[in-house]
Amino acid sequence: MSARVDSPAYDVVVIGGGVLGTAVAARLAMTRASVCLLEEADDVAEGASKGNAGIATTYYAPPGTLEADLIAASWPRWEDICDRLDVPFSRPGALTVAITDEQLPRLEPICAEAIAAGTRAELLTGEQARELEPMLTPECRGAVHLPDEGLIDPVRLTCGYAELAAANGAAIRLSCPALGFDVADGLITAVHTPEGSVRARWVINASGLAGGTISALAGGEQMRIWPRKGQYWILDRAFGERLHKMVLPVPMPQTRGVQVVATTNGSALLGPDAQEITDPADKGTDPASLQAILRLTEQLVPEVSLDYAIKTYAANRAACEETVRARPDKNRPNLFHVGNRSTGVSSSPGTAERVLSLLREAGFDREERPDPVRRLRKVRRLRHDPDPASLPDADPRYRQVVCVCEQVTAAEIAATFDRHVPPRSIEGIRKRTQATGGRCQGSVCMVGVAFLCSLHTGQPPAAIRSGSAGATLGVGSEP
Amino acid sequence: MAVVGAGVAGLAAAQELAARADVVVLDRLPVPGGVLPYDHAAVRTLAGRCEAAGVRWLLGTTAVRWEAGRLLAVGPQGIEWLDAGRLVFAGGCRPATAAELPVAGPRLAGVLPAPVAIHLAEAKVTLGRRVAIVGAGDWAQAARHAIAGQRSRVTVVSTRGGLGGSSPRGQHSEPVASEAFEGDSLFNGWTPVAVAGRGRVSELVLERAGQRHVLDCDAVILAAGARPLRNVDGAIFEPAPGVTYVQPAAETGRWEEVASAARALVSQIPTEVGT
Numbered sequence: 001m002s003a004r005v006d007s008p009a010y011d012v013v014v015i016g017g018g019v020l021g022t023a024v025a026a027r028l029a030m031t032r033a034s035v036c037l038l039e040e041a042d043d044v045a046e047g048a049s050k051g052n053a054g055i056a057t058t059y060y061a062p063p064g065t066l067e068a069d070l071i072a073a074s075w076p077r078w079e080d081i082c083d084r085l086d087v088p089f090s091r092p093g094a095l096t097v098a099i100t101d102e103q104l105p106r107l108e109p110i111c112a113e114a115i116a117a118g119t120r121a122e123l124l125t126g127e128q129a130r131e132l133e134p135m136l137t138p139e140c141r142g143a144v145h146l147p148d149e150g151l152i153d154p155v156r157l158t159c160g161y162a163e164l165a166a167a168n169g170a171a172i173r174l175s176c177p178a179l180g181f182d183v184a185d186g187l188i189t190a191v192h193t194p195e196g197s198v199r200a201r202w203v204i205n206a207s208g209l210a211g212g213t214i215s216a217l218a219g220g221e222q223m224r225i226w227p228r229k230g231q232y233w234i235l236d237r238a239f240g241e242r243l244h245k246m247v248l249p250v251p252m253p254q255t256r257g258v259q260v261v262a263t264t265n266g267s268a269l270l271g272p273d274a275q276e277i278t279d280p281a282d283k284g285t286d287p288a289s290l291q292a293i294l295r296l297t298e299q300l301v302p303e304v305s306l307d308y309a310i311k312t313y314a315a316n317r318a319a320c321e322e323t324v325r326a327r328p329d330k331n332r333p334n335l336f337h338v339g340n341r342s343t344g345v346s347s348s349p350g351t352a353e354r355v356l357s358l359l360r361e362a363g364f365d366r367e368e369r370p371d372p373v374r375r376l377r378k379v380r381r382l383r384h385d386p387d388p389a390s391l392p393d394a395d396p397r398y399r400q401v402v403c404v405c406e407q408v409t410a411a412e413i414a415a416t417f418d419r420h421v422p423p424r425s426i427e428g429i430r431k432r433t434q435a436t437g438g439r440c441q442g443s444v445c446m447v448g449v450a451f452l453c454s455l456h457t458g459q460p461p462a463a464i465r466s467g468s469a470g471a472t473l474g475v476g477s478e479p
Numbered sequence: 480m481a482v483v484g485a486g487v488a489g490l491a492a493a494q495e496l497a498a499r500a501d502v503v504v505l506d507r508l509p510v511p512g513g514v515l516p517y518d519h520a521a522v523r524t525l526a527g528r529c530e531a532a533g534v535r536w537l538l539g540t541t542a543v544r545w546e547a548g549r550l551l552a553v554g555p556q557g558i559e560w561l562d563a564g565r566l567v568f569a570g571g572c573r574p575a576t577a578a579e580l581p582v583a584g585p586r587l588a589g590v591l592p593a594p595v596a597i598h599l600a601e602a603k604v605t606l607g608r609r610v611a612i613v614g615a616g617d618w619a620q621a622a623r624h625a626i627a628g629q630r631s632r633v634t635v636v637s638t639r640g641g642l643g644g645s646s647p648r649g650q651h652s653e654p655v656a657s658e659a660f661e662g663d664s665l666f667n668g669w670t671p672v673a674v675a676g677r678g679r680v681s682e683l684v685l686e687r688a689g690q691r692h693v694l695d696c697d698a699v700i701l702a703a704g705a706r707p708l709r710n711v712d713g714a715i716f717e718p719a720p721g722v723t724y725v726q727p728a729a730e731t732g733r734w735e736e737v738a739s740a741a742r743a744l745v746s747q748i749p750t751e752v753g754t
Contacts, residue, residue, distance in 0.1 A: 382543070382558070404507065469679075
């Protein structure tokens, strides 16, 4: 199944619509390059990019590492990026907390390394830490305070990158996995998809958990990538809005450990744990792990309580021996691997710039566009608008609240469809607006959301997709 | 005073309060009644008494946020802050969510809260060929009724000993309305613990006294474990400043009992408030 001469041709084909793939596509689309993004799922942000804690970190790895460089190239830019892409962001700062005398000596090296990596950090006594976060355990012996640590909505960020890429002409192809490759003279020439082949001068492998498979299909390096499952509790805003700081334990070897962090939406997350698994599609939660997470977070913030619990979920990070990748393949010079087992969101702007400069070193010659789209239209939101009374003047549909828990109006849902990358399911609407994601988990509003989805897509309610896997609300109407 | 919810509890509370305060009643729906039809005799009677007592209506209007002394209301008239000395919240009940039951597992198509399942079935959506209903109370029975025409194989899972689900009367005594589930498979005394599937739900895992059973299904209707429905920011958890909750403890009850319980609750509100 070789590509035909008349197959569409792109300068760059990006495989994977997670936060890294979309960030790279958005950056490259600001040059004169023609860009195509292929995503297997029916929406962007369907893997680790939607199931993470939404931390925009300033420090994770020792100075001098690729990871530290990519984070350092990213974190000072968040205010600007999030303003342009209409992404919720704040910088509450984080406390890494020692709760035993044994943990206390580990704080100083963390603090020193953070400063060496280029961020602000200070050592605090337990008492000083509790002044910054009164909900912190009285057992707190001391803490490292990282005042610039940020909270970001990782899904809205990914959607924003995809939207920006599309606004600058990139083709975003959803439900369109890469199935194989044409290779000539050691270089990839085309990518096969179920919709036919696309020819490509450069290919970016940003396919997360599928990264190893994609590399193998392309005749690239062997890469072993496996799922590392993390489980979370979501707690109500009534708890999350009382948190002043992100609260983290002294880190563990594989992960930052189980944290108590607010989200940009006001709710709080407890998690994630880290469990090495084999099946990438396994996103199940289990009661024992969730109980363990609760116990660990209670040690940090005793007021944590399941009285506030709204939902549990699990997501799989893409673990790999090479924890952070932004480099060309050793066998296929026009194939670039991009991946990150933990700080993908936090390093995404820096990773996108890195990929562009690597491409340039390899001969990519498309200049910057003189006047690319840099900013997306902001959607006013009932729950966050400083002047809610004036909203109906902008759009009468603001008078219709669809999701009461999350205060999402028909106008906000309509706005998600007025995009290059609209939602294709109830889950897609939730990701962009929070509708159905609140305290009652759609008990009141899911029907309304489904009917609005029906109205905007022209599909009957039975054929409306529930989530990204294509399963529909009704049976007997699957594609 | 602002009363949120124009079901039986909200109407009875509003009528009681109207004797001593200016009262406005809000409801998301354009008609009073809540879970009862708007032309139900009890609703008509109570609404008529409210009318006579000078209660003001803001129907089709959603209350979203309560702050000391004011309530943000969104409806056909626009978006406005209503001044109110007290919020009387009569939002009724909803079934427990998967997290609340708790049922572990991923987010899957086919797992639906009972009110959603009932509405979709009424809109001619076939929910599944092998449907599991969790709970056996009124929501479960209403859901069973709503899917009656869909020729699905139905299994009812009741966590309690007898059929009767989450309503208190079912807890101790008679199996209620088992005829609603005639011909269905019944799992009495089993606890649902997890759902599994790829995209769509394909299994509901049940446990009873160390035993485990996996139900093969393609839809799960969550109709157990009534919780008060709370969705106005600032009036979610008890106690909330300036808020009186007038919500039944279970999904149903005789409307006379609900009304008199509501009257009793609001009669404890200090007189000086809102006057």
